[in-house]
Amino acid sequence: MNYILNIETSTKNCSVSIAKAGKTIICKEIAEEGYSHAERLHVFIEASLKEAGITYKDLSAIAVSQGPGSYTGLRIGVSAAKGLCFALDLPLIAVDTLKVLASQVTISNGLIVPMIDARRMEVYSAIFNTEFEKLREVQAEIINEDSFENLQDTIYFVGDCAEKCKAVLTKENFVFLDEIKYPSAKEMSVLSYEKYKKNDIVDVAYFEPFYLKDFLITTSKKQ
The missing domain is CATH 3.30.420.200 (Nucleotidyltransferase; domain 5)
Structure with a gap:
């Protein structure tokens, strides 16, 4: 059926969608100052699957927003996506976060x-x-x-x-355009499906989020 679970956690918006053949059928998201991704993400995933009337076994792939963005948010989203891919033996699709935002x-x-x-x-x-x-x-x-x-x-x-x-x-x-503030899993649906059709997937074992600023980490100089 080409159902894809999309996960977007790169900003304050914790967002999950279920897409069928590139069309969003369910989307659950919330943007909170406290970054409640760790508490909300798996709840949203379970609720989205239930409302869509499918189970994990019906999924063809899992897509995750790859960054750039919040270090903690990206880690939570990517860790969840990789864990599910390992457990379910599904391909992992990485989607450019800024393209997701622009797509609105x-x-x-x-x-x-x-x-x-x-x-x-x-x-x-x-x-x-x-x-x-x-x-x-x-x-x-x-x-x-x-x-x-x-x-x-x-x-x-x-x-x-x-x-x-x-x-x-x-x-x-x-x-x-003030009304467009955060990337959403809703806009990931088309992008992830296009990648799925091309078999444009990433290695589940070695994929890491695109943090962009890792190279800026420095150590203090000794006097």
């Missing part, structure tokens, strides 16, 4: 810049066209008044960084 935008012209909050004025971002093709790879960058100044198209910003970025990203061609 419906425009005919312009560019899409999904942004996930890092800290202070730093964000994780990428640039997509209206076909959700990535025009610039993911970066961790400090946002200032010169950011994205070389882009002449109308730029649509989405993500949980709007409040802090609006003060500096003020050019006339910049548009903030």
Whole structure:
């Protein structure tokens, strides 16, 4: 039946969906300040399967949002997905978190810049066209008044960084879509199904989330 369980936990939004042939039939999610992913995720998975009228045995694959995003959130989502894949002998599909976020935008012209909050004025971002093709790879960058100044198209910003970025990203061609704040497993359905049809899967044993900033970990210098 090509049922896929989609898991998205890269931000404050703990999100789970069941998709059939690329169409979301059930989605359960909640965004809380306290990051309740550890408590909510498996409850959402069980409830989603029950409402969809299927069991784990009916699943064809499990998809997880790979990052970038919250270290803890990603670990919880990926650990759950890998555990289920091992137990059920299912393939694991990894989906780009920023593409999931960008996929909520419906425009005919312009560019899409999904942004996930890092800290202070730093964000994780990428640039997509209206076909959700990535025009610039993911970066961790400090946002200032010169950011994205070389882009002449109308730029649509989405993500949980709007409040802090609006003060500096003020050019006339910049548009903030405030209603699109977090990536959701709802938008993973099409993306994961396309990968499933191409057998674009990852190694369950060795797959790790895309943290992006691991290289910034340093040790203090001895005096």
